[in-house]
Amino acid sequence: xxxxxxxxxxxxxxxxxxxxxxxxxxxxxxxxxxxxxxxxxxxxxxxxxxxxxxxxxxxxxxxxxxxxxxxxxxxxxxxxxxxxxxxxxxxxxxxxxxxxxxxxxxxxxxxxxxxxxxxxxxxxxxxxxxxxxxxxxxxxxxxxxxxxxxxxxxxxxxxxxxxxxxxxxxxxxxxxxxxxxxxxxxxxxxxxxxxxxxxxxxxxxxxxxxxxxxxxxxxxxxxxxxxxxxxxxxxxxxxxxxxxxxxxxxxxxxxxxxxxxxxxxxxxxxxxxxxxxxxxxxxxxxxxxxxxxxxxxxxxxxxxxxxxxxxxxxxxxxxxxxxxxxxxx
Numbered sequence: 001x002x003x004x005x006x007x008x009x010x011x012x013x014x015x016x017x018x019x020x021x022x023x024x025x026x027x028x029x030x031x032x033x034x035x036x037x038x039x040x041x042x043x044x045x046x047x048x049x050x051x052x053x054x055x056x057x058x059x060x061x062x063x064x065x066x067x068x069x070x071x072x073x074x075x076x077x078x079x080x081x082x083x084x085x086x087x088x089x090x091x092x093x094x095x096x097x098x099x100x101x102x103x104x105x106x107x108x109x110x111x112x113x114x115x116x117x118x119x120x121x122x123x124x125x126x127x128x129x130x131x132x133x134x135x136x137x138x139x140x141x142x143x144x145x146x147x148x149x150x151x152x153x154x155x156x157x158x159x160x161x162x163x164x165x166x167x168x169x170x171x172x173x174x175x176x177x178x179x180x181x182x183x184x185x186x187x188x189x190x191x192x193x194x195x196x197x198x199x200x201x202x203x204x205x206x207x208x209x210x211x212x213x214x215x216x217x218x219x220x221x222x223x224x225x226x227x228x229x230x231x232x233x234x235x236x237x238x239x240x241x242x243x244x245x246x247x248x249x250x251x252x253x254x255x256x257x258x259x260x261x262x263x264x265x266x267x268x269x270x271x272x273x274x275x276x277x278x279x280x281x282x283x284x285x286x287x288x289x290x291x292x293x294x295x296x297x298x299x300x301x302x303x304x305x306x307x308x309x310x311x312x313x314x315x316x317x318x319x320x321x322x323x324x325x326x327x328x329x
Contacts, residue, residue: 035071039064043308050316061309068305072297079297083281086264090249090271091285093222094124099132101221102214106236107137107144113228113253114147119279119292120251121151121226127286129161129171134210136220137174138196140184140231145176145200169199169208176200182235189217189244217244222270228253237263251278 043064046056083091097103105124109117125148128135137152139145152172155161166172175196178184187195192214193205205211213219223246227233233250237260240246247270252260254275263269273282276299279292 035075039067039071039305043305043312047308047312047315050312051319053319055316064305064309065302068301069298072294072301075297078293079280079300081280081284081293081296083285084278086272086274087278087281087285088271090251090273090282093247093249093270094127094133094224094286097131097133097221100134102134102136102210102219103128104220104223105135105137105148106223106225106227107139107148108141108232109147109226109228109253110141110143111147115291115295116253116276116279117226117228117251118147118151119290119295120273120282121147122154122290123279123283123286123288123292124224124251125151126155126158126161126288129155129164129166135172136210136214137172139177140181140235142177144226145174148174149200169203170210173208173210174200181231182239185231185235185239186243189239192216217246220246223248225250227251227256229256232256233260233269234263237268241268251282 046060046064049056094103105121105128107121125135127133137145137148139148152174156166164171175192176199178195180187180195184195192211197205199205199208217223217240223236223240225233225236225248227236227250233248233252233256236248236250241248241263248268249271250260250269251273252275254277257272257274257278260269260272260274264272273279276292276296280296283289283292
């Protein structure tokens with residue numbers, strides 16, 4: 001009997017996925033809502049079967065998690081996103097920058113952290129280019145400048161930005177990676193060119209028009225740091241903010257964000273976008289809706305399914321406790 005119900009549940013889940021196949025890109029809101037309800041009803045069925053003593057296997061749990069993670073990518077549905085005070089503060093600081101302001105974008109993360117931080121990078125770059133901010137890119141992580149190049153390449157394809165005919169070296173520049181961790185930030189406090197004599201394409205610092213007159217942090221209007229660990233936001237605050245009085249805003253992974261919040265409450269950090277939710281909020285604030293708003297929906301769906309199975313697991317535990325008592329009676 002257990003196997004019968006087991007395969008029936010798998011069949012229901014597969015049908016939910018198959019409903020999407022004729023229109024693999026975007027389904028209507030009605031279909032999206034219907035599929036969501038069906039997924040919820042399937043979980044209720046699992047709960048009822050569990051209470052009746054018909055336990056499901058782990059493969060069914062994995063299937064539900066997989067479906068919940070995949071469905072949002074095919075659904076024309078957006079979660080209501082409320083912008084938190086820390087993200088609003090970050091956006092306000094960037095929005096106050098007048099056209100022509102020079103912003104240092106520090107990319108201190110690698111591909112494994114890209115799902116949380118790359119959407120923030122793309123939203124920031126798009127906003128900066130649309131509002132004529134001059135962006136100087138660098139990285140304390142080897143892969144950071146490459147992540148920046150991918151973000152720039154993507155936003156440059158937007159029609160509004162493409163029409164501006166932005167020029168490398170004039171509107172934006174990538175100084176590349178430099179080893180040395182926090183000592184790089186310390187040296188930049190006195191000389192950018194001493195730390196980055198050439199850009200990522202091996203062009204001399206003095207030959208890049210955007211960098212004319214940029215000697216140290218005193219010539220930078222704002223620093224936007226995307227960080228997933230060490231070196232990252234903590235080091236930027238401790239050196240760039242504490243020693244040189246630079247305004248620094250940050251986007252962090254969810255794991256790192258708690259260690260950065262004390263700097264936010266002490267007003268040393270000018271705004272923070274933490275994790276996937278922070279990325280989605282930052283996209284909404286900048287009106288550059290991208291992957292984070294889809295990812296947060298997928299994350300929320302999977303979290304709800306996990307919570308549902310925690311409840312189901314506790315129900316199964318109660319059923320297992322009840323059976324011996326009934327036999328003893």
